Structure formats: C-alpha cells, structure tokens
Amino acid sequence: MDNYISTVINKRTEPEQNNSFQHNKQNLKGIAAGAAIALGYPAPNYLINPKLLKSIKTDDALNISKQQVDNVLIAMTKKFKLDEKGFKALYFPVDSEEGKFLTKNCGGMAFFFSSKQGINQAESVVNKLYWLIHETGHAVNGNCTKLGKFYYNNIARHMPTAKFLGVPILIGLGLSHNKNKEDKGYNKFTKFFEKHIGVLATLPFIPGLIDEATASLRGLKFIKKLEPSIYKAARRNFGIGFMTYATEAALAVGGAKLAIYLKDKIASKP
Numbered sequence: 001m002d003n004y005i006s007t008v009i010n011k012r013t014e015p016e017q018n019n020s021f022q023h024n025k026q027n028l029k030g031i032a033a034g035a036a037i038a039l040g041y042p043a044p045n046y047l048i049n050p051k052l053l054k055s056i057k058t059d060d061a062l063n064i065s066k067q068q069v070d071n072v073l074i075a076m077t078k079k080f081k082l083d084e085k086g087f088k089a090l091y092f093p094v095d096s097e098e099g100k101f102l103t104k105n106c107g108g109m110a111f112f113f114s115s116k117q118g119i120n121q122a123e124s125v126v127n128k129l130y131w132l133i134h135e136t137g138h139a140v141n142g143n144c145t146k147l148g149k150f151y152y153n154n155i156a157r158h159m160p161t162a163k164f165l166g167v168p169i170l171i172g173l174g175l176s177h178n179k180n181k182e183d184k185g186y187n188k189f190t191k192f193f194e195k196h197i198g199v200l201a202t203l204p205f206i207p208g209l210i211d212e213a214t215a216s217l218r219g220l221k222f223i224k225k226l227e228p229s230i231y232k233a234a235r236r237n238f239g240i241g242f243m244t245y246a247t248e249a250a251l252a253v254g255g256a257k258l259a260i261y262l263k264d265k266i267a268s269k270p
C-alpha cells in the first residue's frame with residue numbers, strides 16, 4: 001500500500017517539477033534575449049542621428065549673417081537680462097579644440113553649459129552660429145524664472161544620466177518579472193514595470209524634450225523678425241535637431257517594449 005501511494009505521489013509531482021524547471025529555463029532564456037535587446041537599443045541611434053545632423057544647414061545655406069545672429073543674441077540677452085546672470089555666447093573655428101569637441105559631441109553644432117559655479121555659456125562652431133540662438137533659449141530656460149532654474153538644475157541637466165542609466169534599469173526590472181510565478185512581493189513589484197514599460201521608458205526623456213522644444217521656440221520668436229526665408233529654414237533645422245532627441249526616445253521605448261515582448265514570448269513557451 002505504502003508503495004502504491006508513493007508511486008502515485010511521484011507520478012503526480014514529477015511532471016510538475018519538470019515543468020517548473022522547464023519554465024525557469026524558458027524564463028532565463030527570455031531574460032537573456034530581452035537583456036540583449038535592452039543593451040542594443042541605442043545602436044540604431046548611431047545610424048539615424050548622424051544622418052539627421054548632417055542634413056542641418058550651415059549659416060551660408062541658411063543665408064544668415066553673423067551680424068543678424070549677433071542682433072538676435074543681443075535682443076534675447078537684453079529681454080531676459082541674461083548678462084546679469086553672466087551669460088556668454090562664444091563661437092569657435094571648426095578645427096579648434098572646442099570646435100572638435102562640438103563636432104564630436106553635438107554633431108558640429110552648439111552646446112549650452114551652466115554650472116553652479118556661475119559658468120553660464122553657449123558655444124557654437126563658427127559655420128552654424130544661428131544654433132547659438134537655440135542655446136540662448138536654453139540659457140533663458142535655466143535662468144529666468146525660479147521654476148525654470150530649479151527645473152534646469154535639478155531635472156533637465158540630469159537627463160543624460162537618467163536616459164542611459166534609467167532606461168536599462170527600468171527594462172531590467174520589467175524583465176525580471178516572472179510570469180510563471182505568483183504575483184507576490186518582488187514579483188508583484190516587477191509586474192508593474194513589465195506592464196507599463198512603454199510609459200516608464202518615455203519618462204526619462206520628457207523633461208529634456210520639453211527643454212529642447214522650448215529653447216527652439218524662444219529663439220524662433222526672435223528669428224521671426226528676420227527675413228521669412230531665414231525663419232523658415234531655421235524652423236526646419238531646429239525641428240531636425242529636435243528629431244534627434246525624439247529619435248532617442250522612440251528607440252528607447254521601442255527597445256523596451258520589444259525586450260519585454262520577446263521575454264514574454266520565450267518565457268511562456270511550454
């Protein structure tokens with residue numbers, strides 16, 4: 001009799017044990033596939049963004065003179081009292097040290113930097129001076145209201161870190177949710193990340209996107225006073241600049257969703 005019972009128990013438990021082992025294996029395979037996607041998601045960015053940046057016109061093609069850029073910068077500085085905040089706009093030859101830095105890091109365009117030590121400066125390469133107008137828009141964002149200053153110093157400036165660290169962490173949490181286990185404790189916590197990965201992966205990009213869009217819009221308000229053709233071309237180019245940031249966000253969201261989808265597919269295979 002004893003023997004019979006133990007055989008019955010074995011018969012009932014063995015396939016389950018096997019199943020759970022199989023499920024864990026599938027889950028790990030899924031996590032590995034998802035993690036590979038999560039690590040690889042920025043890759044297409046290196047193909048798309050340089051092409052977008054290359055299509056941005058130089059001062060010559062835009063038909064804007066240094067004098068016109070200077071006038072806009074003076075008007076913006078005056079309107080927003082940027083000189084009182086120590087704001088400086090500098091430009092550099094393309095093959096200077098700074099020009100090379102801008103080419104390497106900003107697609108040969110421009111850059112705004114502000115520090116708590118009081119540095120508050122926009123830099124541009126000499127053949128794309130009108131981008132200083134966009135950068136001055138960033139200076140306005142970061143200096144001119146208490147809210148703007150707080151936002152710039154505490155949120156927008158940390159966006160690169162949030163993007164490059166935050167997105168993989170969010171995907172990692174989503175991937176670690178085990179569909180084959182009960183939703184309790186840690187597994188319940190990670191379910192939230194798995195379920196809302198699209199929205200969550202978008203979040204680290206939003207403050208930066210708002211900062212970029214408003215910087216351009218502030219500049220365009222002043223460029224609008226120049227010839228309509230300059231305004232049109234600048235609007236188009238600032239739009240392309242914005243697209244480079246939007247592409248990053250779209251790829252992160254797509255990558256995150258694909259990673260979770262793939263993991264789910266593999267993990268739920270019998």
Ligand SMILES: [Zn+2]
Nearest residue numbers: 134138212215
């Ligand atoms: Zn910008």
